[in-house]
Amino acid sequence: xxxxxxxxxxxxxxxxxxxxxxxxxxxxxxxxxxxxxxxxxxxxxxxxxxxxxxxxxxxxxxxxxxxxxxxxxxxxxxxxxxxxxxxxxxxxxxxxxxxxxxxxxxxxxxxxxxxxxxxxxxxxxxxxxxxxxxxxxxxxxxxxxxxxxxxxxxxxxxxxxxxxxxxxxxxxxxxxxxxxxxxxxxxxxxxxxxxxxxxxxxxxxxxxxxxxxxxxxxxxxxxxxxxxxxxxxxxxxxxxxxxxxxxxxxxxxxxxxxxxxxxxxxxxxxxxxxxxxxxxxxxxxxxxxxxxxxxxxxxxxxxxxxxxxxxxxxxxxxxxxxxxxxxxxxxxxxxxxxxxxxxxxxxxxxxxxxxxxxxxxxxxxxxxxxxxxxxxxxxxxxxxxxxxxxxxxxxxxxxx
Ligand code: TRP
Ligand code: SF4
Numbered sequence: 001x002x003x004x005x006x007x008x009x010x011x012x013x014x015x016x017x018x019x020x021x022x023x024x025x026x027x028x029x030x031x032x033x034x035x036x037x038x039x040x041x042x043x044x045x046x047x048x049x050x051x052x053x054x055x056x057x058x059x060x061x062x063x064x065x066x067x068x069x070x071x072x073x074x075x076x077x078x079x080x081x082x083x084x085x086x087x088x089x090x091x092x093x094x095x096x097x098x099x100x101x102x103x104x105x106x107x108x109x110x111x112x113x114x115x116x117x118x119x120x121x122x123x124x125x126x127x128x129x130x131x132x133x134x135x136x137x138x139x140x141x142x143x144x145x146x147x148x149x150x151x152x153x154x155x156x157x158x159x160x161x162x163x164x165x166x167x168x169x170x171x172x173x174x175x176x177x178x179x180x181x182x183x184x185x186x187x188x189x190x191x192x193x194x195x196x197x198x199x200x201x202x203x204x205x206x207x208x209x210x211x212x213x214x215x216x217x218x219x220x221x222x223x224x225x226x227x228x229x230x231x232x233x234x235x236x237x238x239x240x241x242x243x244x245x246x247x248x249x250x251x252x253x254x255x256x257x258x259x260x261x262x263x264x265x266x267x268x269x270x271x272x273x274x275x276x277x278x279x280x281x282x283x284x285x286x287x288x289x290x291x292x293x294x295x296x297x298x299x300x301x302x303x304x305x306x307x308x309x310x311x312x313x314x315x316x317x318x319x320x321x322x323x324x325x326x327x328x329x330x331x332x333x334x335x336x337x338x339x340x341x342x343x344x345x346x347x348x349x350x351x352x353x354x355x356x357x358x359x360x361x362x363x364x365x366x367x368x369x370x371x372x373x374x375x376x377x378x379x380x381x382x383x384x385x386x387x388x389x390x391x392x393x394x395x396x397x398x399x400x
Pocket of ligand 2: 293306309326329330331335336340341
């Protein structure tokens with residue numbers, strides 16, 4: 001019924017690093033060719049934990065969008081916007097808050113996890129508890145059916161699905177829905193009506209998804225049904241009523257395998273990153289001072305790549321011939337560590353060159369970025385307004 005739409009958000013953490021590039025952005029860039037995509041800066045989400053220090057959020061948002069563009073996210077293919085500039089998210093969040101059981105929020109695993117992890121911060125706030133609900137509003141307002149997320153975010157998408165189901169069940173029913181649906185079944189003619197009922201029972205009793213498809217095929221054959229009856233019959237089939245909000249699916253983004261400078265996963269909190277647009281001198285210096293296999297004290301001591309973080313970077317950046325050269329040279333002390341690091345430095349600089357070039361255009365003229373976001377926000381708002389019209393109507397808040 002709806003075009004397959006991809007939606008993803010990122011909290012504004014400022015300059016992104018190569019882990020973000022390899023883990024998330026490359027994936028977005030592929031998706032933008034395949035689907036209509038919406039990518040947004042989740043600045044309100046940043047406030048749920050950073051409410052005591054909001055000053056840096058705007059700059060962090062802009063820097064992050066420049067990094068998206070630098071990576072190759074194309075504003076002509078994907079819609080880029082900022083959450084707080086589409087206030088409809090807040091309206092949907094509010095309306096859904098009325099029917100969201102507190103216990104559902106309290107049992108989202110990130111709730112307690114994050115409170116423990118950020119123990120120094122008072123996160124016993126209403127906004128922090130509502131974080132998954134805000135994320136649900138982000139997703140549902142665009143009727144997105146594909147949400148690329150990391151593993152840690154999957155419970156939030158599951159929560160969103162449950163919420164959409166609850167919402168449709170509560171508000172997707174017109175008065176007298178059951179009677180009207182039964183009347184509509186009769187209009188199918190006795191043979192098709194029997195088939196439809198059989199499939200409906202099969203789904204509702206056994207959760208048989210094939211039965212749904214078969215029943216839909218039956219409905220497709222019937223020409224004389226009104227749109228309203230057709231909708232009722234779809235809703236009656238699954239027991240949902242009318243579908244106002246779409247249950248999203250997720251696209252699992254593989255955990256980043258990008259190693260940092262110390263061999264741990266690259267992460268800002270480990271202080272082992274190379275930023276996407278880090279200067280050439282700094283990249284060179286950082287890689288040159290990376291630790292290596294501690295057994296190689298002198299140039300003449302042989303080493304073992306498996307014990308060396310530089311080897312992990314070779315696995316990301318080097319071809320087979322180069323990797324062979326490293327293994328061989330390291331184990332026989334045929335090459336020195338500085339020599340071994342050079343191909344990694346070269347490869348990173350090669351990867352960054354087009355990013356630096358693309359970013360320069362936006363750094364020279366920041367209004368370009370502002371305009372991209374303004375256009376994106378306008379487009380996003382159009383979708384969001386459409387959903388909100390249906391949501392308000394279904395909750396009896398039309399006022400006309
Ligand atoms: N919660 C996500 C994170 O921390 C960011 C996010 C907010 C998001 N809203 C979203 C991701 C909607 C996907 C869809 O990474
Ligand atoms: Fe690491 Fe390369 Fe030195 Fe071996 S030669 S210890 S792989 S940097």
